[in-house]
Amino acid sequence: MNTVPARPLGAFSDLWRSSATRLILGYGALFAAWSIVLIGAISWETARYLENVVDQILEQRVHFFTSVERARLPELLAATTSLDLRGVMSYGLFDADNRYLLGDIDQLPIDLPVDGDVHALPHGVRRLSGQHGTHTRGVALRRDADELVVVLVRDYGAVDRVGTIIRGSLLWAMSLTLIPGLLGGFLLARGPLHRVRSIEAAIEPIMRGDLRARLPTSSRHDELDMLSAIVNRMLDQIERLLGEVKGVSDSIAHDLRTPLTRLRAQLYRLQRESLDSADGALLIERCVGETDVLLDRFRALLRISELEDLHRRAGFGQVDISDILRRAHELYAPLAEDAGIAFSLQAARVPPVTADPDLLFEAITNLLSNAIKFTPAGGRVVLASGADQRGARIEVRDSGPGIAPHEREAVLQRFYRTPHGQQRPGFGLGLSIVAAIVRLHGFRLEIGANEPTGSRITILCAPEPA
Amino acid sequence: MARILTIEDDAVTAGEIVAELQVHGNQVDCAASGTDGLARAIAGNYDVITLDRMLPGLDGLSLVKRLREAGVRTPVLMISALSDVDERIRGLRAGGDDYMTKPFAPDEMAARIEVLLRREARQQETTLRVEDLSLDLMSRSARRGEASVELLPIEFKLLEYLMRHSGQVLTRTMIFEAVWGYRFDPGTNVIDVHMARLRRKIDAGRTPSLIRTVRGCGYVLGDAA
Numbered sequence: 001m002n003t004v005p006a007r008p009l010g011a012f013s014d015l016w017r018s019s020a021t022r023l024i025l026g027y028g029a030l031f032a033a034w035s036i037v038l039i040g041a042i043s044w045e046t047a048r049y050l051e052n053v054v055d056q057i058l059e060q061r062v063h064f065f066t067s068v069e070r071a072r073l074p075e076l077l078a079a080t081t082s083l084d085l086r087g088v089m090s091y092g093l094f095d096a097d098n099r100y101l102l103g104d105i106d107q108l109p110i111d112l113p114v115d116g117d118v119h120a121l122p123h124g125v126r127r128l129s130g131q132h133g134t135h136t137r138g139v140a141l142r143r144d145a146d147e148l149v150v151v152l153v154r155d156y157g158a159v160d161r162v163g164t165i166i167r168g169s170l171l172w173a174m175s176l177t178l179i180p181g182l183l184g185g186f187l188l189a190r191g192p193l194h195r196v197r198s199i200e201a202a203i204e205p206i207m208r209g210d211l212r213a214r215l216p217t218s219s220r221h222d223e224l225d226m227l228s229a230i231v232n233r234m235l236d237q238i239e240r241l242l243g244e245v246k247g248v249s250d251s252i253a254h255d256l257r258t259p260l261t262r263l264r265a266q267l268y269r270l271q272r273e274s275l276d277s278a279d280g281a282l283l284i285e286r287c288v289g290e291t292d293v294l295l296d297r298f299r300a301l302l303r304i305s306e307l308e309d310l311h312r313r314a315g316f317g318q319v320d321i322s323d324i325l326r327r328a329h330e331l332y333a334p335l336a337e338d339a340g341i342a343f344s345l346q347a348a349r350v351p352p353v354t355a356d357p358d359l360l361f362e363a364i365t366n367l368l369s370n371a372i373k374f375t376p377a378g379g380r381v382v383l384a385s386g387a388d389q390r391g392a393r394i395e396v397r398d399s400g401p402g403i404a405p406h407e408r409e410a411v412l413q414r415f416y417r418t419p420h421g422q423q424r425p426g427f428g429l430g431l432s433i434v435a436a437i438v439r440l441h442g443f444r445l446e447i448g449a450n451e452p453t454g455s456r457i458t459i460l461c462a463p464e465p466a
Numbered sequence: 467m468a469r470i471l472t473i474e475d476d477a478v479t480a481g482e483i484v485a486e487l488q489v490h491g492n493q494v495d496c497a498a499s500g501t502d503g504l505a506r507a508i509a510g511n512y513d514v515i516t517l518d519r520m521l522p523g524l525d526g527l528s529l530v531k532r533l534r535e536a537g538v539r540t541p542v543l544m545i546s547a548l549s550d551v552d553e554r555i556r557g558l559r560a561g562g563d564d565y566m567t568k569p570f571a572p573d574e575m576a577a578r579i580e581v582l583l584r585r586e587a588r589q590q591e592t593t594l595r596v597e598d599l600s601l602d603l604m605s606r607s608a609r610r611g612e613a614s615v616e617l618l619p620i621e622f623k624l625l626e627y628l629m630r631h632s633g634q635v636l637t638r639t640m641i642f643e644a645v646w647g648y649r650f651d652p653g654t655n656v657i658d659v660h661m662a663r664l665r666r667k668i669d670a671g672r673t674p675s676l677i678r679t680v681r682g683c684g685y686v687l688g689d690a691a
Contacts, residue, residue, distance in 0.1 A: 261569035265482065268573055269489075271681065285681055299651055315552075330620050331646060334659040362650050369653060 020192055024185025028178055039170040043163040050159040055118040058139045058152055065150045066143040074102055088155040090127050096147035104128040105151055114149055116141040125153045195224050211239040250305050257298045264291040300429040307436035315356035321385050321392055322347040328364045329383055340377030346384040350392040353461040355441055363437040366430040367396040367457055374400040391462030399454040408447040468492045468513040468583050473503030475521050483516055486572035500524025508536050514582050519546030527560045534561040541582035573683045577635045594629040596688040601629055610668055621664050628687040637684035661685055
């Protein structure tokens with residue numbers, strides 16, 4: 001198979017696509033074609049040989065009849081046909097002027113030259129008995145003694161029948177070989193297909209990002225196992241490389257954080273010791289502020305990395321969404337009010353979801369923080385929950401500038417900021433943290449437009465459809 | 467003056483901790499390994515201990531467990547490079563009283579140490595008082611002088627925390643942890659806005675404010691001790 005189908009494997013179409021099936025079918029076609037050539041050659045050779053033999057007999061007989069006495073001729077000719085039980089032989093005797101004398105052929109066939117050689121009679125020959133063979137050959141010869149013409153005609157149907165028998169038996173042999181072969185082939189192809197499906201199942205978690213998973217191998221060490229082993233080695237390498245890349249970026253963030261923390265500590269000490277100079281104190285305060293911004297970014301970066309590393313679900317439990325929403329609303333209400341934004345809570349009663357309550361809260365606060373940051377004074381921010389057939393959902397709607405459709409993927413990446421976001425504080429990491437938390441839960445994050453303006457960000461608290 | 471034991475194998479970090487705590491007028495001893503640290507912690511009669519999570523010899527978790535088994539109740543601030551929530555829970559379960567992740571701001575560390583030092587002295591009170599501000603924990607009401615102060619539930623919780631630790635510097639992280647119960651960074655301005663509202667309510671125009679902002683660090687209610 002060249003391409004991995006995106007849809008799940010279907011039963012019959014995949015059996016058809018399997019390499020073993022194709023091999024069997026291809027081989028079957030080759031076998032059938034070759035058998036047909038072989039049968040054709042054998043039956044043609046046999047027919048030619050039999051024809052030769054019969055031709056020789058006919059020639060010998062006609063020569064014999066031209067050499068016997070005139071008086072014995074009718075008797076000998078009659079004896080020839082009387083021995084011929086199947087009635088394949090017929091004869092005719094004509095005088096010097098080609099007039100009929102005796103025999104069951106009463107007319108000299110026009111397409112038969114009188115030369116003692118055997119010729120095919122494509123139009124057959126008309127007999128007195130009414131028989132009319134399709135495949136007939138004949139010979140005619142003029143006697144030297146009395147100028148009489150002896151005509152012998154033989155029906156070659158028997159030769160054809162031999163060919164038919166040979167062809168028939170070979171066809172039988174072929175189908176007896178081919179049909180079980182094809183059936184066996186289909187059965188054989190099903191085994192590898194079954195294993196391809198188990199490989200597909202094993203690859204699913206890898207595609208979802210769990211690089212620790214590996215393909216199954218059996219103890220047979222066949223081609224599929226060899227292939228799986230190669231892919232597993234490749235996955236080892238990819239996992240190692242990704243781990244290194246992540247390790248490098250993590251340790252950069254971590255290593256830079258330590259001197260930054262120390263820098264901030266020194267600045268803080270300086271600030272406490274130089275209270276006499278107001279200008280100096282202000283300058284140092286700004287430095288502390290900038291260092292805090294840097295530290296916040298590193299903290300957020302490491303937080304994302306930490307969230308991506310979390311495979312555990314220890315903190316997971318049944319969570320009441322409306323309670324989390326109420327707390328988040330309580331935390332952000334004063335900030336929104338100070339910014340002149342109407343911030344409302346529309347918590348509908350929804351069934352509890354399986355989640356880590358602290359992480360869910362963190363995700364919601366990041367969404368709220370962004371919404372309040374980007375919504376101008378006089379605007380509106382709504383924190384809502386609801387449920388439909390897809391499950392519970394948490395929604396943050398704002399009346400800010402919104403996120404353009406082509407930017408909706410990009411805003412989830414680290415450090416990305418929309419053109420509107422460029423002028424405001426914020427680290428472009430908030431949505432990445434939300435995305436990481438949502439991914440950890442197996443939930444879905446949807447970014448859409450709010451009516452009439454602004455954005456609508458939804459966390460769908462339902463597992464991703466398989 | 468408090469006696470503090472710092473158990474930390476990294477000399478630079480140990481130096482920072484010692485310097486910061488000495489600035490606050492404490493007497494600080496250092497131990498560079500787990501076994502040495504445990505011996506001193508049991509024998510030394512310290513007021514508070516800072517403990518690195520990962521140590522040569524005996525690791526921090528086992529150390530604090532043994533310490534508690536030996537009947538030593540000295541408050542322990544655990545300091546760890548492992549920031550995972552599970553690690554924190556494990557540290558507190560083993561017997562630690564507070565948990566900080568590296569790298570940390572020294573002032574934050576000092577503030578946490580201060581809270582641990584004073585904790586021992588706290589009584590179970592039903593009314594908290596700082597100057598003319600009083601908070602009745604039973605009726606859940608607040609008064610400044612003769613006037614009563616109307617507080618939202620979250621403001622009440624915030625004020626209670628500040629008053630229980632009056633005179634101590636409380637960082638935004640500590641406040642967010644204690645009042646809201648979450649351990650991530652919500653961004654400084656969220657807490658600041660809450661503080662500003664509480665301050666407006668309890669001060670009611672009086673100056674200087676009862677709540678002081680400590681620049682680059684946090685807040686303190688009442689006079690710093």
